[in-house]
């Protein structure tokens with residue numbers, strides 16, 4: 001089968017298409033024929049050597065939409081040909097509050113979805129929401145799951161919140177915006193791009209601030225209101241400023257650190273009695289609840305669809321933050 005392989009570190013241009021043996025499903029696994037895959041920042045970080053536990057060569061990719069090709073021993077249904085998506089969290093464990101230590105994410109160390117076939121544990125295979133196109137369905141697993149858990153399971157998002165969403169161009173953050181609007185909350189988004197801010201407003205963002213052209217963006221933010229819930233994956237200077245701008249008693253949910261380590265003022269945290277929470281991926285229950293939202297009329301934001309052969313170009317688009325929403329790969 002065709003697969004995108006990474007043999008050496010050095011950025012997205014090191015991703016190459018190769019012929020590799022089609023995997024066979026082990027007992028308890030399902031083989032999925034992939035139609036569409038989608039990129040995450042994680043894939044780019046791996047090519048750059050910026051991710052723990054890198055093993056090469058590897059087929060990257062955590063997201064996929066496709067159909068069931070073969071059932072491993074001991075797996076009863078769904079039938080071959082059923083349209084499916086894949087939950088990329090492998091082995092969350094029994095505790096919804098936190099994943100177990102030996103959890104992994106599809107696409108490292110396990111061979112991933114930038115290929116014509118992938119074998120995964122049967123419990124990770126879910127029905128594709130019928131209302132979504134293949135492109136849309138491939139866009140939701142990793143980013144939708146992370147956003148759902150950040151917003152609802154950890155952040156306890158309700159209609160009464162004013163939610164600060166930093167860096168709205170990010171794949172995960174566009175889902176946070178969709179979920180916040182669905183819940184009826186008000187939202188403030190930031191971005192390095194005025195064009196992305198306009199797109200976010202069209203999706204329902206109530207206020208939009210450019211953090212690149214306005215170095216004092218956090219002061220603009222205060223004019224709009226004090227966020228009661230902050231969802232951030234930038235870290236860096238952004239996190240400290242967001243903490244300073246947050247309301248008394250606000251919840252702060254962090255799932256990434258794209259802009260590097262953060263320096264924060266303890267005063268903002270203790271005086272305003274902030275709750276700072278970390279989150280990663282999501283439990284099987286989070287995944288099911290997230291997918292249900294997409295069965296009820298919500299649609300993810302797809303940025304662009306590239307043929308699998310254009311993987312390096314697609315990954316570079318994510319690398320330079322040009323995307324708004326999810327970058328999808330057409331495999332079949």
Ligand SMILES: NC(=O)c1ccc[n+]([C@@H]2O[C@H](COP(=O)([O-])OP(=O)(O)OC[C@H]3O[C@@H](n4cnc5c(N)ncnc54)[C@H](OP(=O)(O)O)[C@@H]3O)[C@@H](O)[C@H]2O)c1
Pocket residue numbers: 040041042045142143146166167168169170171172173190191192193196211233234236238255256257258259279280281318321322323
């Ligand atoms: N813990 C987990 O389970 C988990 C899951 C998914 C992602 N992550 C992490 O979360 C981060 C985002 O992932 P993703 O896949 O959504 O990435 P992505 O689609 O590549 O989005 C990155 C976005 O971050 C924003 N950004 C970059 N620097 C910023 C800054 N200084 N201030 C504010 N925003 C900034 C940019 O938004 P604009 O273009 O609007 O400026 C950019 O588009 C990555 O670090 C990723 O590793 C973690």
